[in-house]
Amino acid sequence: MSKALMIQGAGSNVGKSMLVAGLCRAARRRGLSVAPFKPQNMSNNAAVTMDGGEIGRAQALQALACGLEPHTDMNPVLLKPETDVGAQVVVQGKRLTTCKAREYSKLKPTLLAAVLESFNRLKSKYDLVLVEGAGSPAEVNLRAGDIANMGFAQAANVPVILAGDIDRGGVIAQIVGTKTVLDAEDADQIKGFLINKFRGDPSLFDDGYSMIETTSEWPGFGVLPFFNDAYKLPAEDALDLPKRAKGEGLRVVCLRLSRIANFDDLDPLAQEPGVDLTMLSPGEAIPGDTDLVIIPGSKSTRGDLSFIRKQGWDIDLAAHVRRGGKVLGICGGYQMLGARISDPQGIEGLPGSDKGLGLLDTETEMTPRKQLTQVTAEHVASGAMVEGYEIHIGRSHGPDCGSPFATIRGAPEGAMSPNGKVIGTYLHGLFRSDSFRTAFLQTLGVQAGATSYSQTVEQTLDALADHMEQHLDVDGLLAAAR
Numbered sequence: 001m002s003k004a005l006m007i008q009g010a011g012s013n014v015g016k017s018m019l020v021a022g023l024c025r026a027a028r029r030r031g032l033s034v035a036p037f038k039p040q041n042m043s044n045n046a047a048v049t050m051d052g053g054e055i056g057r058a059q060a061l062q063a064l065a066c067g068l069e070p071h072t073d074m075n076p077v078l079l080k081p082e083t084d085v086g087a088q089v090v091v092q093g094k095r096l097t098t099c100k101a102r103e104y105s106k107l108k109p110t111l112l113a114a115v116l117e118s119f120n121r122l123k124s125k126y127d128l129v130l131v132e133g134a135g136s137p138a139e140v141n142l143r144a145g146d147i148a149n150m151g152f153a154q155a156a157n158v159p160v161i162l163a164g165d166i167d168r169g170g171v172i173a174q175i176v177g178t179k180t181v182l183d184a185e186d187a188d189q190i191k192g193f194l195i196n197k198f199r200g201d202p203s204l205f206d207d208g209y210s211m212i213e214t215t216s217e218w219p220g221f222g223v224l225p226f227f228n229d230a231y232k233l234p235a236e237d238a239l240d241l242p243k244r245a246k247g248e249g250l251r252v253v254c255l256r257l258s259r260i261a262n263f264d265d266l267d268p269l270a271q272e273p274g275v276d277l278t279m280l281s282p283g284e285a286i287p288g289d290t291d292l293v294i295i296p297g298s299k300s301t302r303g304d305l306s307f308i309r310k311q312g313w314d315i316d317l318a319a320h321v322r323r324g325g326k327v328l329g330i331c332g333g334y335q336m337l338g339a340r341i342s343d344p345q346g347i348e349g350l351p352g353s354d355k356g357l358g359l360l361d362t363e364t365e366m367t368p369r370k371q372l373t374q375v376t377a378e379h380v381a382s383g384a385m386v387e388g389y390e391i392h393i394g395r396s397h398g399p400d401c402g403s404p405f406a407t408i409r410g411a412p413e414g415a416m417s418p419n420g421k422v423i424g425t426y427l428h429g430l431f432r433s434d435s436f437r438t439a440f441l442q443t444l445g446v447q448a449g450a451t452s453y454s455q456t457v458e459q460t461l462d463a464l465a466d467h468m469e470q471h472l473d474v475d476g477l478l479a480a481a482r
Contacts, residue, residue, distance in 0.1 A: 002123040004037075004158045005481035008062035008133035008149050008190075010174035014165035015196040018464065020132045020228060021399050023063035025465035026474050035074065035122045036062030036311070038132040039115045042079040042087070044299045045235075046259035048372050048389040048428075051092015054078065057264055061234055065461045071117035077111050077147065079104070082259065082300050082348065092118060095370060112155060119156055128481060131158055137186065138178040150466040159191045159482050161221065162173035164169075167197035172208055179216045191480045194472060195223040202471070222472035226227040232271065232460040233266040249276040250446045254294040255313060256281055257304040257332075261297040262391065265330055268431040268453040274446040282307075286316035291444060292326045293317060295333030297428065299364075301394070302343060304355050305336045314357055321359060326444070327422045329360075331392050334414065334424030336361035338396060347393060359422045362398035362415050369393070377406040377413055377427055382439035388429040394426070 007023070009016045010075055020036055024080045027034040036059050047060035047070050063070045072093030082098060089096045089104065099107060122129050127264040134148035137160075143150065144331045153160050160176060164171040175193050182190075193212065198205065202223045213220050254266055270478055280286065286293060298304040321327060329337040335356070343366040344352040356364075370393050377386040386406060396415065405414030405425040414425035431437045431453075438448040441470035468474055 004129040006131035010164040022464040032276040040077040074117035118387040179417035298332035301332040384436040388427040
């Protein structure tokens with residue numbers, strides 16, 4: 001009979017996604033068929049699924065750890081922030097609505113049925129479902145109508161393991177304090193705890209660990225030292241991206257937009273030994289010695305176009321191009337490179353039209369239909385194949401589209417300026433394709449590393465599982481599933 005186990009956090013960013021990915025790989029190596037599940041996720045870093053929807057990037061990585069293709073059932077509710085107070089609500093892979101936080105609190109309880117439907121479908125197919133919570137159950141002010149933590153765990157009768165983050169300090173209070181604020185029924189749903197991100201000698205925490213066990217009356221499943229290779233796995237949070245470069249190699253700058261989306265495009269580049277990647281923070285100028293500027297995807301294209309101008313990056317970009325530097329715009333970044341972006345129906349905000357950066361002779365009009373497709377394309381310049389995905393609204397057209405970046409089944413995709421220095425494409429995930437990454441970097445005078453990116457991710461998932469097996473009671477954790 002299928003079982004399930006849920007990892008919840010004593011706070012945000014305690015490493016739940018990584019813990020679930022490692023447990024998924026460990027369970028799979030035990031011969032179990034296992035699937036990941038997250039009832040509700042909030043992220044602009046989405047993955048396109050084989051069934052034509054979108055889920056959080058973390059669940060796509062967890063699916064990989066299970067040896068599965070990502071499916072919309074693995075993350076039935078995805079919130080994609082569009083403003084500081086509002087987010088797009090995606091249910092079972094498809095956009096439902098856009099609403100503000102207060103409106104979502106009223107909508108949320110109605111989504112539990114879809115959450116349980118997706119969860120039960122997974123349970124019917126696999127031996128084990130490993131569930132990731134969101135935020136923390138200690139946020140008891142949000143308990144009414146909850147579908148992400150204890151509300152889901154109670155509705156689906158899934159046992160919970162509570163993870164604390166010792167790297168931030170105060171982990172005793174994190175765990176014990178959570179027990180204190182939960183009501184008795186929710187506290188009983190928690191079957192134990194573990195400590196994540198320890199640095200140094202774990203034995204120095206023996207007394208604290210015993211204190212948590214005694215005070216909380218929950219058994220501990222171990223102390224997990226910091227996993228140093230975590231950077232080799234796709235990041236879901238833009239705050240996890242590197243802020244500073246190595247100081248040598250091809251100088252690549254990516255603009256950290258206010259609504260940056262699908263930034264895992266950068267992960268393979270960041271790991272290339274010959275590439276010096278910097279995430280440029282607001283208020284910082286684009287350095288004059290930059291070789292390539294990347295404008296990434298955005299959940300609010302016109303909003304981030306205004307954001308670029310507020311930083312003065314539009315002026316920096318024009319100077320960069322005059323000096324002969326290259327620019328690559330991906331998805332929303334591609335749209336910004338054109339002469340104009342129009343949104344007559346107000347799909348991304350107020351209806352209107354904005355002048356673009358003018359570095360490509362193209363125009364974009366936002367359209368209601370969202371393109372959600374996994375694609376195989378051919379890079380025009382090199383003939384290298386690109387395995388990627390499209391996740392965007394809007395259509396771009398104009399003279400520079402006559403010089404496409406790639407072709408998809410013979411049809412042109414993207415655009416290039418006449419001198420080839422400015423490139424726009426809707427293809428996400430392009431740098432994960434080793435042959436394309438090698439060819440692209442060669443045009444910039446860089447010899448790519450010999451390691452396959454996909455092999456690196458697989459090897460890192462195995463190393464993560466080994467790391468957890470060494471330091472945690474993994475057999476005990478899996479035995480806690482019900």
